[in-house]
Amino acid sequence: MYGNDFPADDTSGGLLGEVEAAETALREAAQRGRHGAAAADPTAYFAEVIAADQKVEPRDWMPEAYRATLIRQIAQHAHSEIIGMQPEGNWITRAPSLKRKAILLAKVQDEAGHGLYLYAAAETLGVSRDELVDLLLAGRQKYSSIFNYPTLTWADMGTIGWLVDGAAIVNQVPLCRCSYGPYARAMIRICKEESFHQRQGYEILHTLAHGTPAQREMAQDSVNRWWYPSLAMFGPPDTDSTHSAQSMAWKIKRFSNDELRQRFVDMCVGQAEVLGLTVPDPGLAWNDERGAYDFTQPDYAELMRVIKGAGPCNRQRMEHRRRAHREGAWVRAAAAAYAAKKEQANKKEKVST
Numbered sequence: 001m002y003g004n005d006f007p008a009d010d011t012s013g014g015l016l017g018e019v020e021a022a023e024t025a026l027r028e029a030a031q032r033g034r035h036g037a038a039a040a041d042p043t044a045y046f047a048e049v050i051a052a053d054q055k056v057e058p059r060d061w062m063p064e065a066y067r068a069t070l071i072r073q074i075a076q077h078a079h080s081e082i083i084g085m086q087p088e089g090n091w092i093t094r095a096p097s098l099k100r101k102a103i104l105l106a107k108v109q110d111e112a113g114h115g116l117y118l119y120a121a122a123e124t125l126g127v128s129r130d131e132l133v134d135l136l137l138a139g140r141q142k143y144s145s146i147f148n149y150p151t152l153t154w155a156d157m158g159t160i161g162w163l164v165d166g167a168a169i170v171n172q173v174p175l176c177r178c179s180y181g182p183y184a185r186a187m188i189r190i191c192k193e194e195s196f197h198q199r200q201g202y203e204i205l206h207t208l209a210h211g212t213p214a215q216r217e218m219a220q221d222s223v224n225r226w227w228y229p230s231l232a233m234f235g236p237p238d239t240d241s242t243h244s245a246q247s248m249a250w251k252i253k254r255f256s257n258d259e260l261r262q263r264f265v266d267m268c269v270g271q272a273e274v275l276g277l278t279v280p281d282p283g284l285a286w287n288d289e290r291g292a293y294d295f296t297q298p299d300y301a302e303l304m305r306v307i308k309g310a311g312p313c314n315r316q317r318m319e320h321r322r323r324a325h326r327e328g329a330w331v332r333a334a335a336a337a338y339a340a341k342k343e344q345a346n347k348k349e350k351v352s353t
């Protein structure tokens with residue numbers, strides 16, 4: 001039994017079905033051609049493209065605030081993918097078998113790839129990857145607070161895949177329909193890979209939960225530690241969310257933080273039952289009227305503290321990233337020198353032919 005990130009009772013085909021549907025919609029919108037509003041009036045043109053569910057592309061005019069919002073969001077997302085390699089990278093050398101090690105290595109490598117797609121998407125908005133990395137290293141741009149928690153046991157590899165990648169998918173599937181073309185296309189590719197991540201984590205937990213009593217206990221302890229931080233991944237409650245309304249109007253965001261959080265809880269409860277593990281929330285109960293689970297909210301004060309830098313691993317994560325950046329300087333310099341040399345050689349060849 002794998003994590004059913006694609007629940008059978010969902011006629012849309014579940015989350016992965018939604019990714020496929022977003023991909024089809026994206027192609028159809030591209031074929032429809034652009035709505036005819038005057039290119040002379042870029043504001044009206046932008047509004048029409050958004051209203052018609054078409055994609056804003058890098059060459060199009062866009063409001064500066066739209067551009068700035070996207071840069072902030074995509075950069076934060078890219079940084080999260082890269083910093084997010086650390087908690088799991090921590091266990092690669094301690095994986096319990098060669099097979100587990102190979103899978104974890106591939107998964108962590110996927111996250112680096114996600115970072116690259118996203119930095120590339122951000123670059124289409126007129127910033128460079130170097131600038132964004134500098135902002136991260138200077139502490140002026142954020143990454144997801146979830147990666148400031150430590151990975152204490154092997155079971156955390158399972159829980160991160162199940163809950164953290166699971167929450168990431170729930171957050172990101174609607175972004176496959178984001179109005180900015182390069183971001184939407186990157187998200188389609190990323191979501192397909194994330195759903196594998198979720199499954200591999202679920203499979204680790206399933207194995208542990210059906211293993212020895214000590215393994216079971218390790219799995220439950222891990223879920224107990226990661227449950228609320230995972231719920232906090234959806235951000236502050238709607239009443240406190242500063243960016244939501246405008247992002248919704250621009251069709252960058254499609255659902256509110258609370259809607260997505262609810263969807264995640266509803267998805268996880270059945271999966272936890274199959275795992276034979278308990279969701280650590282005594283307040284969890286099915287609400288017939290709402291057709292959804294009632295649950296205890298995460299501690300948002302803790303979320304704000306972790307965002308502001310006081311989480312258990314904030315310092316460690318940033319120090320590691322800065323060190324890796326310093327130690328990688330010669331690789332970047334070598335790659336740039338090689339590219340310059342190749343360009344020269346190409347030019348010479350063109351001249352001589």
Ligand SMILES: [Fe+2]
Nearest residue numbers: 081110111114
């Ligand atoms: Fe990722």
Ligand SMILES: [Fe+2]
Nearest residue numbers: 111165194197
């Ligand atoms: Fe992932």
